Amino acid sequence: MRTNLPLIAATLIALSCVSYVPPVLAGGSVERGKAVIEQWCRTCHQQAGDTPNPDMAPPYEQIVLRPDHTRAYFMQFLKEDHFPMTTYRLFDSEREDVVAYLMALQQSELNKRGGN
Known part of the structure; x- marks a missing residue:
């Protein structure tokens, strides 16, 4: 009886790599999210405390x-076009x-308002 041990081992290794998601990527990085927003979105969005415009x-x-x-709302929103x-x-x-950044900001704002 012939065994395909090398093939089985290679398959198991490949499957274990595919299912692994580093923890920082699984939920997103707040710091990287803030950097994306600062780079691309702040041109059009006001900062907190700005005079309304x-x-x-x-x-x-x-x-x-x-x-x-x-979280689900923001994930869907960011997949679609929103003109203008x-x-x-x-x-x-x-x-x-x-989304990780937005959810962290949401929690921070709720905490400030006492609505955890």
Whole structure:
């Protein structure tokens, strides 16, 4: 009886590599998400504390507090075009990072308001 031990071993190794996702990528990186936002989005979005400007998009500190703005909402939102917003195509990892940042910001804003 002939064994395909090398083939079986190679398959098991390949499968174990595919299923491994480093923890920092599994939920995104808050720091990298903030960097993506600072690089691409802050041109059009106001900063918290800015004088309101109707020509600018609202600050993220306001956006994250809207009731329906969950992790799933942001993930879907970032996959679609939203005119007149500039269209940026984010890699999946960048999208995860941006959402990680937004969710951390949301938690921070809720904590400030006492609504953990």
